[in-house]
Amino acid sequence: MGGEDRHGGIADASAEGDVNLSANRRDWQDANIGPETRALLEADSRHFLHQSLSTPCMDALVEADGIYLVDVEGRRFIDFHGNNVHQVGYRNPRVLAAVRAALETLPFSPRRFTNRYAIDLAARLASLAPAPLGKVLLAPGGAEAIGMALKLARLATGRHKTVSMWDSFHGASLDAISIGGEAVFRRGIGPLLPGTEHVPPCDPRACLYGCGGTCSARCADAVEYVLSKEEDVAAVVVETVRCTDVQVPPPEYYRRLRAACDRHGALLILDEIPIGLGRTGRMFAFEHYGIVPDMVVLGKGLGGAVWPMAALLVDAKLDVAGDRALGHYTHEKSSVGCAAALATLDCLVEDGLLARAGAIGRVMDGRLRALAARSSLVGEVRTIGALCGVELVRADGSPARDEAERVMYACLTAGLSFKVGQGNVLNLSPPLVIDDAELDRALGILEQAILAVAAGG
Numbered sequence: 209m210g211g212e213d214r215h216g217g218i219a220d221a222s223a224e225g226d227v228n229l230s231a232n233r234r235d236w237q238d239a240n241i242g243p244e245t246r247a248l249l250e251a252d253s254r255h256f257l258h259q260s261l262s263t264p265c266m267d268a269l270v271e272a273d274g275i276y277l278v279d280v281e282g283r284r285f286i287d288f289h290g291n292n293v294h295q296v297g298y299r300n301p302r303v304l305a306a307v308r309a310a311l312e313t314l315p316f317s318p319r320r321f322t323n324r325y326a327i328d329l330a331a332r333l334a335s336l337a338p339a340p341l342g343k344v345l346l347a348p349g350g351a352e353a354i355g356m357a358l359k360l361a362r363l364a365t366g367r368h369k370t371v372s373m374w375d376s377f378h379g380a381s382l383d384a385i386s387i388g389g390e391a392v393f394r395r396g397i398g399p400l401l402p403g404t405e406h407v408p409p410c411d412p413r414a415c416l417y418g419c420g421g422t423c424s425a426r427c428a429d430a431v432e433y434v435l436s437k438e439e440d441v442a443a444v445v446v447e448t449v450r451c452t453d454v455q456v457p458p459p460e461y462y463r464r465l466r467a468a469c470d471r472h473g474a475l476l477i478l479d480e481i482p483i484g485l486g487r488t489g490r491m492f493a494f495e496h497y498g499i500v501p502d503m504v505v506l507g508k509g510l511g512g513a514v515w516p517m518a519a520l521l522v523d524a525k526l527d528v529a530g531d532r533a534l535g536h537y538t539h540e541k542s543s544v545g546c547a548a549a550l551a552t553l554d555c556l557v558e559d560g561l562l563a564r565a566g567a568i569g570r571v572m573d574g575r576l577r578a579l580a581a582r583s584s585l586v587g588e589v590r591t592i593g594a595l596c597g598v599e600l601v602r603a604d605g606s607p608a609r610d611e612a613e614r615v616m617y618a619c620l621t622a623g624l625s626f627k628v629g630q631g632n633v634l635n636l637s638p639p640l641v642i643d644d645a646e647l648d649r650a651l652g653i654l655e656q657a658i659l660a661v662a663a664g665g
């Protein structure tokens with residue numbers, strides 16, 4: 209592994225998102241970027257620390273509106289990426305009105321005070337979640353909320369170990385990368401947190417337990433095996449649906465995981481930061497599985513594509529750390545962020561966006577399966593709600609990484625933005641406010657790009 213190739217940078221950098229140093233990116237920039245953008249990108253590169261997956265950047269934006277991003281050149285991209293913050297679209301009028309009202313009355317709420325926005329949000333989240341999830345802690349970002357969950361698990365169980373999944377992502381902080389499983393975040397940065405055991409994720413494509421593409425949930429039994437050997441694991445931490453390449457475990461997987469945690473006294477923590485709050489067609493993705501975790505972590509879209517907001521929602525009986533600081537973040541009970549979150553939840557519920565996610569997903573899934581029948585470049589299509597992973601494969605079955613990147617840049621040229629996960633999976637995550645005509649247009653762009661790349665274009 210490692211070394212520059214045409215696909216770009218360090219091969220492992222393809223895990224969480226597309227790489228930012230590839231020849232394909234340079235080609236795209238040469239063809240699409242004018243002097244004003246180039247000057248901005250150079251200034252960005254001069255002032256910001258360089259890091260994998262972001263700086264240097266690809267392009268510069270001036271506007272985000274509804275389902276669209278607009279760059280300096282005036283190019284409009286339908287945004288099927290949005291870092292998964294944009295369920296309700298950009299500049300959603302209801303969210304902006306709520307944010308403005310809070311900004312003009314209570315722009316900040318110092319931590320020793322509470323405020324009506326924060327109280328209403330905590331109550332609202334608890335009312336949306338099934339029992340016994342009933343107590344909330346807010347944070348300004350997903351990684352911080354994951355950190356709070358890990359601390360609470362330690363305090364509640366008196367244990368410090370965790371079991372989590374290789375290839376998972378839980379945020380970029382040191383504690384989050386310790387339980388995360390992506391080399392690009394972990395390599396050369398240790399020592400990481402002690403006691404963070406990793407097991408293979410439920411990934412039928414690369415199952416080590418020989419499930420042959422139809423999950424037999426033996427990977428869940430492997431978690432139980434570790435829990436039985438370690439005996440002192442505080443928590444099992446999982447992305448309910450792994451977002452980067454859309455891995456959707458079967459119901460049996462979570463039934464076994466829940467039972468294993470109960471048998472061995474470990475808490476089940478589900479990370480739904482990018483995929484909770486409507487993305488999968490349910491408010492919480494775990495609702496697809498008929499289980500309830502001990503803790504669920506939310507983020508991203510909670511802030512309505514405006515404000516950094518995350519939340520830890522836990523079994524009320526885990527309210528056991530009254531004399532410790534679990535979060536203590538400056539913007540913990542952000543009045544403005546909570547106003548944005550309340551308006552976002554209103555939109556999700558009152559505008560029928562959960563049902564819309566399902567409808568969008570059925571269209572995406574149908575169109576891409578039909579394309580798979582026409583083009584061998586399209587391998588597996590995995591869809592849950594309005595989240596779709598399209599795996600590109602070569603004739604020999606190997607991951608079509610360069611092709612995936614070329615499809616992505618062809619789509620950007622034609623006005624559609626999305627992310628590539630795990631190197632060869634097109635990750636389609638449209639705003640839930642997209643209408644049928646816009647969805648049709650976006651899928652048309654994608655189909656054309658895939659067919660052109662498959663034909664050697």
Ligand SMILES: Cc1ncc(COP(=O)(O)O)c(C=O)c1O
Nearest residue numbers: 349350351377378379481482507
């Ligand atoms: C599954 C998952 N967990 C945690 C995080 C971290 O969230 P944040 O970037 O807000 O810290 C992310 C962000 O991409 C994520 O996808």
